Amino acid sequence: MPASKKIQDSIERASWIRKMFEEGSARKAKFGAENVFDFSLGNPNLEPPAKFDQALRELAQSSVPGLHAYMANSGLPETRQAVADYLGRQNRATFTVDDVVMTVGAGGGLNVVFKTILNPGEEVIIPGPYFVEYNFYLDNHQGVPRVVSTKPDFSLDFGAIADAMTEQTRAVLINSPNNPTGNVYDEKEITQLGELLVESSEKLGRTIYLISDEPYRRIIYDGITVASIFDAYQESFVVTSFSKDLSLPGERIGYAAVNPAMSDKEMICAGMVLCNRILGYVNAPAIMQRILPELLEESVDVSLYKKKRDLLCDGLASFGYEIKKPGGAFYLFPPTPIADDVAFVAALQEENILTVPGSGFGGPGHFRIAYCVEDRVIEKALPGFERVMKKYQG
Amino acid sequence: MPASKKIQDSIERASWIRKMFEEGSARKAKFGAENVFDFSLGNPNLEPPAKFDQALRELAQSSVPGLHAYMANSGLPETRQAVADYLGRQNRATFTVDDVVMTVGAGGGLNVVFKTILNPGEEVIIPGPYFVEYNFYLDNHQGVPRVVSTKPDFSLDFGAIADAMTEQTRAVLINSPNNPTGNVYDEKEITQLGELLVESSEKLGRTIYLISDEPYRRIIYDGITVASIFDAYQESFVVTSFSKDLSLPGERIGYAAVNPAMSDKEMICAGMVLCNRILGYVNAPAIMQRILPELLEESVDVSLYKKKRDLLCDGLASFGYEIKKPGGAFYLFPPTPIADDVAFVAALQEENILTVPGSGFGGPGHFRIAYCVEDRVIEKALPGFERVMKKYQG
Numbered sequence: 122m123p124a125s126k127k128i129q130d131s132i133e134r135a136s137w138i139r140k141m142f143e144e145g146s147a148r149k150a151k152f153g154a155e156n157v158f159d160f161s162l163g164n165p166n167l168e169p170p171a172k173f174d175q176a177l178r179e180l181a182q183s184s185v186p187g188l189h190a191y192m193a194n195s196g197l198p199e200t201r202q203a204v205a206d207y208l209g210r211q212n213r214a215t216f217t218v219d220d221v222v223m224t225v226g227a228g229g230g231l232n233v234v235f236k237t238i239l240n241p242g243e244e245v246i247i248p249g250p251y252f253v254e255y256n257f258y259l260d261n262h263q264g265v266p267r268v269v270s271t272k273p274d275f276s277l278d279f280g281a282i283a284d285a286m287t288e289q290t291r292a293v294l295i296n297s298p299n300n301p302t303g304n305v306y307d308e309k310e311i312t313q314l315g316e317l318l319v320e321s322s323e324k325l326g327r328t329i330y331l332i333s334d335e336p337y338r339r340i341i342y343d344g345i346t347v348a349s350i351f352d353a354y355q356e357s358f359v360v361t362s363f364s365k366d367l368s369l370p371g372e373r374i375g376y377a378a379v380n381p382a383m384s385d386k387e388m389i390c391a392g393m394v395l396c397n398r399i400l401g402y403v404n405a406p407a408i409m410q411r412i413l414p415e416l417l418e419e420s421v422d423v424s425l426y427k428k429k430r431d432l433l434c435d436g437l438a439s440f441g442y443e444i445k446k447p448g449g450a451f452y453l454f455p456p457t458p459i460a461d462d463v464a465f466v467a468a469l470q471e472e473n474i475l476t477v478p479g480s481g482f483g484g485p486g487h488f489r490i491a492y493c494v495e496d497r498v499i500e501k502a503l504p505g506f507e508r509v510m511k512k513y514q515g
Numbered sequence: 516m517p518a519s520k521k522i523q524d525s526i527e528r529a530s531w532i533r534k535m536f537e538e539g540s541a542r543k544a545k546f547g548a549e550n551v552f553d554f555s556l557g558n559p560n561l562e563p564p565a566k567f568d569q570a571l572r573e574l575a576q577s578s579v580p581g582l583h584a585y586m587a588n589s590g591l592p593e594t595r596q597a598v599a600d601y602l603g604r605q606n607r608a609t610f611t612v613d614d615v616v617m618t619v620g621a622g623g624g625l626n627v628v629f630k631t632i633l634n635p636g637e638e639v640i641i642p643g644p645y646f647v648e649y650n651f652y653l654d655n656h657q658g659v660p661r662v663v664s665t666k667p668d669f670s671l672d673f674g675a676i677a678d679a680m681t682e683q684t685r686a687v688l689i690n691s692p693n694n695p696t697g698n699v700y701d702e703k704e705i706t707q708l709g710e711l712l713v714e715s716s717e718k719l720g721r722t723i724y725l726i727s728d729e730p731y732r733r734i735i736y737d738g739i740t741v742a743s744i745f746d747a748y749q750e751s752f753v754v755t756s757f758s759k760d761l762s763l764p765g766e767r768i769g770y771a772a773v774n775p776a777m778s779d780k781e782m783i784c785a786g787m788v789l790c791n792r793i794l795g796y797v798n799a800p801a802i803m804q805r806i807l808p809e810l811l812e813e814s815v816d817v818s819l820y821k822k823k824r825d826l827l828c829d830g831l832a833s834f835g836y837e838i839k840k841p842g843g844a845f846y847l848f849p850p851t852p853i854a855d856d857v858a859f860v861a862a863l864q865e866e867n868i869l870t871v872p873g874s875g876f877g878g879p880g881h882f883r884i885a886y887c888v889e890d891r892v893i894e895k896a897l898p899g900f901e902r903v904m905k906k907y908q909g
Contacts, residue, residue, distance in 0.1 A: 123722060124785075131793070401619065
């Protein structure tokens with residue numbers, strides 16, 4: 122067998138997603154890209170803020186030696202200090218450079234944290250629907266995902282989380298604002314989750330970590346705030362990237378930060394720096410680290426995403442889709458009018474509307490619409506959404 | 516236990532290297548950085564070529580939409596095409612975009628290849644002395660390193676390689692020009708290695724891959740050429756980065772390429788693209804991919820490294836060190852005049868000369884001098900090298 126058994130299986134399992142993607146490409150070729158409405162990818166359509174372009178131009182003009190040289194695996198001290206200061210403004214605690222490791226996006230950051238803490242076979246509890254890439258990230262380090270359901274409104278089901286705790290549990294992983302649901306946990310939920318983790322850690326006689334994957338933290342609407350994980354629970358990590366708020370997904374820049382009050386912090390941080398190195402990332406890309414300090418309070422114009430959300434939600438609701446406007450990210454995850462979400466997504470595809478079945482996120486009976494697209498894509502797709510709904514309303 | 520067992524062990528094992536590093540830092544603080552001669556790191560001291568700066572400036576000035584957006588996990592088609600064309604000029608075969616995956620440096624590329632091909636417990640044969648980071652990269656994917664000695668002149672010992680082949684062997688990993696020895700395998704050796712691998716694959720009834728880690732391919736001296744792995748063996752991968760030849764180690768840009776004639780190439784390449792994604796790299800940094808096509812034939816001024824090599828080699832040889840000028844990279848790996856390489860390196864440290872014991876590379880009785888430093892560092896360090904040699908010559 123040429124590829125490893127596991128990778129060969131993964132390639133085969135991934136084939137239906139590839140088929141969907143190929144079907145989409147075929148439709149674009151046949152009907153013209155402008156007549157296919159692609160809501161299948163979480164690829165931000167906004168450009169980075171003007172201040173980013175300016176910072177990049179300034180860096181490119183400068184002639185400081187060593188701009189692209191090796192650095193400590195944790196990242197540039199000035200960048201980590203700027204992130205630490207930023208975190209200090211966002212949370213009650215005070216952060217230092219030692220609490221921050223710059224990473225190759227949030228994907229890199231999650232792998233670094235998982236490799237640091239997981240012994241083979243240890244479990245991570247994930248409230249679903251969830252970003253299924255987590256399964257791969259855990260498996261990379263022989264970790265095991267334990268997916269628990271959220272309530273119908275996607276809020277945390279504390280009973281389900283408590284029931285999933287075992288002697289093998291190492292962490293709970295949350296993602297808020299959430300991909301695929303757009304749901305944002307409120308402060309009360311995060312506080313209660315912290316309390317549950319204190320209790321569970323005591324009961325099991327081991328530290329259960331809280332890992333918060335937060336790349337959408339700044340993509341929020343309607344005056345909602347995203348609660349501080351660090352304020353709510355001592356044994357916590359935040360992992361994030363600048364892929365969404367600065368629209369830089371291709372540049373692979375993010376960070377992992379630990380709670381300054383974390384137990385055994387020195388060892389955990391040494392482990393994270395080592396893992397950043399030995400996983401082959403070595404360090405986060407230098408050029409992005411150099412311009413980040415000026416950009417930590419910047420983000421794309423979120424009102425543009427809000428406009429898209431409202432346009433789409435109002436349209437879909439008027440056709441009879443069951444819509445609750447999510448508080449963050451750029452995804453809708455409505456129930457499908459028929460139980461078979463794969464069939465429903467196929468019906469939308471007949472209208473040249475590309476979405477993803479909820480089954481792909483551990484949320485069958487739903488479908489995900491990524492609305493980080495041009496407004497006109499939404500406008501032109503709405504009649505197709507209406508026709509498909511009418512078809513199933515009989 | 517807060518960190519995983521394995522990571523905790525690794526942190527503890529890494530402590531002597533850290534102690535060395537800390538001792539160096541303490542000496543710099545005490546004696547002044549200019550009076551400590553740091554040959555311990557393979558950190559290129561030359562700046563990137565002027566053409567790189569220009570390409571970066573032009574990119575920063577441009578206002579093409581989507582410059583920093585997501586892309587296929589394999590990388591930008593135009594970048595992969597440029598690399599394919601470059602490989603076509605360097606090897607007999609013709610390459611296509613499908614033969615190239617852009618990676619987060621060579622570290623990322625090696626992890627991608629290892630994860631693609633290795634089942635747990637499978638072995639990779641590595642001629643030593645070698646870059647010990649390979650041990651971590653293999654362990655990430657539950658692979659097992661089988662280190663075999665080279666001959667005293669660091670040329671390949673085919674008998675040792677053949678003896679190391681087992682039912683579990685999956686690949687042979689070479690690194691030429693070599694870190695830590697600077698040795699370059701000649702064309703005859705590479706041809707013979709290809710023949711051995713054909714034989715071994717037949718005998719064992721499974722494909723044994725050849726993986727060539729080539730970040731120093733363009734750092735060569737005295738008219739030496741680096742033989743083509745692709746010309747010599749069908750089942751081969753080349754992994755490389757632009758860290759050394761363009762002096763961009765902080766930017767994490769490289770690629771992995773497969774032999775266009777590789778068996779089951781489609782599955783292997785699909786596996787590599789999948790692994791680039793699921794290992795959390797997602798894709799190589801966009802900005803570097805965009806400027807690379809203009810820079811594939813560029814490199815730093817290698818004559819400057821040659822000057823350093825000659826200055827150092829001639830000096831050391833005149834003091835009685837056993838020196839053979841290596842054909843590539845920017846390392847010397849001479850035998851230590853006493854058997855205990857750790858003690859010898861400690862004696863050099865007393866002269867404020869920082870090097871690394873050969874034991875750290877599976878080559879005890881040697882020490883590594885990374886001469887990618889300012890000429891004056893070499894000049895000022897030579898008297899110290901002389902004094903230490905005199906001490907042991909009695």
